[in-house]
Amino acid sequence: MRTRARLHAVAEGPRRLPDVPHREPHTGCRGCLTRHLAVCASLPAEDTHDLEAVAGRLRLPAGATLAREGAPRREVYTLTAGMLRQVRLLPDGRRLVAGFLLTGDFIGLTGSARHRHTIEAITDTVLCAFPLQDMRALCARHPALESGLLGHACEELDATRANLMTLARMTPLERLAGFLLHMADRQHPRGGARGWVDLPMTRVDIADHLGLTVETVSRSFTRLRRDDAVRFDDPHRIALHAPDRLRALAAPGA
Amino acid sequence: MRTRARLHAVAEGPRRLPDVPHREPHTGCRGCLTRHLAVCASLPAEDTHDLEAVAGRLRLPAGATLAREGAPRREVYTLTAGMLRQVRLLPDGRRLVAGFLLTGDFIGLTGSARHRHTIEAITDTVLCAFPLQDMRALCARHPALESGLLGHACEELDATRANLMTLARMTPLERLAGFLLHMADRQHPRGGARGWVDLPMTRVDIADHLGLTVETVSRSFTRLRRDDAVRFDDPHRIALHAPDRLRALAAPGA
DNA sequence: CGCCCGCTTGAGCTCGCTCAACAACAGTGG
DNA sequence: CCACTGTTGTTGAGCGAGCTCAAGCGGGCG
Secondary structure: OOOOOOHHHHHOOOOOOOOOOEEEEOOOOOOOOOHHHOHHHHOOHHHHHHHHHHOEEEEEOOOOEEEOOOOEOOEEEEEEEOOEEEEEEOOOOOEEEEEEEOOOOEEOOOOOOEOOOEEEEOOOEEEEEEEHHHHHHHHHHOHHHHHHHHHHHHHHHHHHHHHHHHHHHOOHHHHHHHHHHHHHHHHHHHOOOOOEEEOOOOHHHHHHHHOOOHHHHHHHHHHHHHOOOEEOOOOOEEEEOOHHHHHHHHOOOO | OOOOOOHHHHHOOOOOOOOOOEEEEOOOOOOOOOHHHOHHHHOOHHHHHHHHHHOEEEEEOOOOEEEOOOOEOOEEEEEEEOOEEEEEEOOOOOEEEEEEEOOOOEEOOOOOOEOOOEEEEOOOEEEEEEEHHHHHHHHHHOHHHHHHHHHHHHHHHHHHHHHHHHHHHOOHHHHHHHHHHHHHHHHHHHOOOOOEEEOOOOHHHHHHHHOOOHHHHHHHHHHHHHOOOEEOOOOOEEEEOOHHHHHHHHOOOO
């Protein structure tokens, strides 16, 4: 049946690294290269010691799990390096990749006391971790921080709502084009080369993000390549050769 | 082609009532029946006069438009009676109903300076309107209000993310079952009868909300009815006859 | 009364899914 | 070093769920 999951998705699950990540003391926000991207920036520089006081640093190797869907939520995070995916799994194996998290992204905007997604490292990653209670206390003390979080939440709402249109009404080609442009737009201010996208995730991840199957994603890539809209040898590093054509696909008629 | 829009969707558009809604002075939060449902409640009762001072009251007849996609955003609202829909339209006519707004819902959680959706009244509605600037000032003065908004935004993020799974991976029957339960759950604390759902919107609205066509929605309704999971004579008032079966559909395997 | 709109049902088609095979590559152990 | 294995990406063949097109019915409104 359509939208039924592949069996092996449930049967095996990913080869799994130990959940317990490498934990270190925080080294201070002063030299943080991602501060300007993160919510931390809503706290003025002279108040960062309040953040530092409660922060810890986490290192996850690629493939490791930061949190499991349903587990109690004890910390919030800002990603300072690497890429994560937020995954939701139905009991029958159907899978959704709700989003990919990039450097500077904040993890923890939810009303739930439990994790709503399993969070897995796609590449080696580094995070700043803040205990939930400390974060709440910090918000109470620094309205600017709460205000920053609200702004962040609103942005994320906008982004998520845009995804609704993608999933509800776009064709596979349009979904993929939009995805490539979106990733490029996000990677550019993070030091990505103009006209290039890094896709360290697998094609299955992309498929489960776009509501398609791997095969359809793969075929769509081939079609974009045949039409000279993109180029790649390595399937994880894509040159956006004709971004205008991609844009025309992603926002048809606009 | 699949996911191509019906032509008449673009050609005509809905029969349109004047956009300028009926505006009245605000009558005070004191006797507000929906306060307990709304963000307004995050402001302690003794501070509501600050809200009242800037609030206006709006009445929209069914079919009227509160705001148009792309128009500058000048106010935020809380819905005190009736039902609205948030609509996004692609130039070629493909349509998404991002959500249905019920009594107590807040309108204005976005990072954008412009409306991201057209907002239309499904039934006659009443709203409290707050100028954007005043709201910002209020947030600065009352951290509790901002905190309430953040909580609200987080809840809405959770809900929207849940919709992603629906649109990406659920079958039509599962989508409809989930939708009915979700609407029932929302209507119950607002005085809805247990085991009943009011669906004042059209089947097209439901279809465009669930990423389906009208026909598929209609057939799914018929199937739920044949299986005795729901009952109805009036297509806008549904009895959830076997909610367990609906739940089994909406959360398969869980 | 007649028209239009909203809902439903039927018939047939198509796009994206399922199933299957294969190539390239990395890791592993003999 | 190479055979073996598992993972990832790609491609082909065929199918079926949901879409398109078409028709009919009932109710509200001018």
